[in-house]
Amino acid sequence: SKDYLDFKYLSLSLSLSLSLSLSLSLLLPLLFLQHDTTEPGSIHSLHLSGSGVSVSRSPPPSGIFLSLCPPDSLCPSHLLLFFHSTNRYSKDSISDATEREKKLIGARKGIQKVKGHSKLEALFKHPLYNLPRPELQDDDWLLRVKTNEHKSDRGSEEEEMKEEGYDKVTWTSDVETHPPWLRFHLGISRWELYNRKDPNLAQLTHYLATQRVLGAVQKTGGTQLKLLISFPNYGKALLKPMKQSRDAETDANLFYFSDFERHNAEIAAFHLDRLLGFNRIPPVVGRLINVTSEIREITTDHRLSRTFFTSPVGNVCFYGQCEYYCSTEHPVCGQPHALEVSLATMLPDLAIAPRRSWRSPWRRSYSRSKLAQWEKDPAYCDTVKQTPPYNHGNRLLDVIDMAVLDFLMSNMDRHHYETFEKFGNETFLLHLDNGRAFGRHSRDEPSILTPLKQCCRIYRSTLLRLRLLSLPDFRLSDVMRESLVQDLLAGVAPLLSEPHISALDRRLETVLQVVQDCQEHHTDVIYDDLEGYDQDYDQQPI
């Protein structure tokens, strides 16, 4: 029997408008097949076709993946095909982890014992966090392993596969066979980046926090230093280093576009987004990295390695090459080797799952002197409402969700957001790049809420969850504290200082107040996305 992997957009996004034969002759010398022949199910053929690449192999289909390496990755060629036969993500991966990490895991277990009256658990049990999900069709998944194609030439083999359970469900939810990052990719749908209840999420964060670092190179794109880290089993993560102490508040005279990126903001943003019920930020974990053994000694990136030096007090430092803050004056330093970093799960490669980047209508001017249009025109939302894609569907409401998230964490740097091209305009918005959040706790930035204030529109489900989070039993600051403690790095130091955590409650009150003010002056403020569900969510015991 045969299984087909078929990534529709492959040839398109590779810009291989060349003929098939030309593509074949160009690509084949570049192919590196990495296949563990001790595992069952060897590959017996490979097809390049107009619609992409498909692979057929003998059963059981315990795992095949095809990956295209970005230009700035460690791949030895432009195109790599990886074939995961099975379970190379070994369960004893912890044994790879350092002693230090083991200690951290110990610390985390200690924390888990305090369960029983967990506000976080109570929150996630609430019906508002367990809404019926729309049934997903084939094209609602970002990546699908096609098993029903070529049905006619399969015949009885197809039946056989079904009997043995090798249907789509097996491919996408069999937690045993794929490494966690791959299961994460296969779980991305039109409406959310991950399912909060998917047990793979914990495995994915554990994987990021403990797997051996195989490679570290600078990631191009963006303005500040970040590294692309690679792990065994081809997992990858985006690393942002710690640059300033936890308690440092951003200088009030610095413009938002001059602010440093914060590793803990990336981590905290992931937790906050999940607590709001959005699930639109790729999982991010904190980790201590040894800058010498896990970056300097293994990197193949000379532009990076030549920026290493030892500071006057004997710490190993580097600064890399980038537009902002990549100089001797702004070093990233270990103590003497250990450095706190954030590691964000990488989304599927752009060649497999292209994304579209959208300029935010409420983007700041990124100028010291100019105001943006939205700052000058109180009726700005009327213009936005008439402009595609905001004139149709839920896009405006999604931007308002994003503004609420950004206001709570005081992120002024949301110049763009992204969507997966495959899903067109009917899809969730990715909230990437949160490094400039949580800069100041003593001040709120009201202008971040402008989309909500000017449009006076919000999803009912979002509003109800915000109200829930303002109640003592689910208080946002408390669930945030509890959620952040799950990160291994919390064993080193709390990921957010208390003033940042309590600022969340204050800002949440402001959001609710803005909605109330809207309701006093407008009808139609609340968009009822819960219509048709039989439960009365307002009446839930709280």
Ligand SMILES: Nc1ncnc2c1ncn2[C@@H]1O[C@H](COP(=O)(O)OP(=O)(O)OP(=O)(O)O)[C@@H](O)[C@H]1O
């Ligand atoms: N988890 C991720 N997986 C894949 N790509 C990502 C991920 N996070 C960010 N990116 C991509 O990398 C680019 C740069 O990342 P990021 O925006 O965090 O860096 P930055 O230096 O802050 O950028 P900028 O200066 O433009 O704000 C983003 O535009 C995004 O497309």
Ligand SMILES: [Mn+2]
């Ligand atoms: Mn940024």
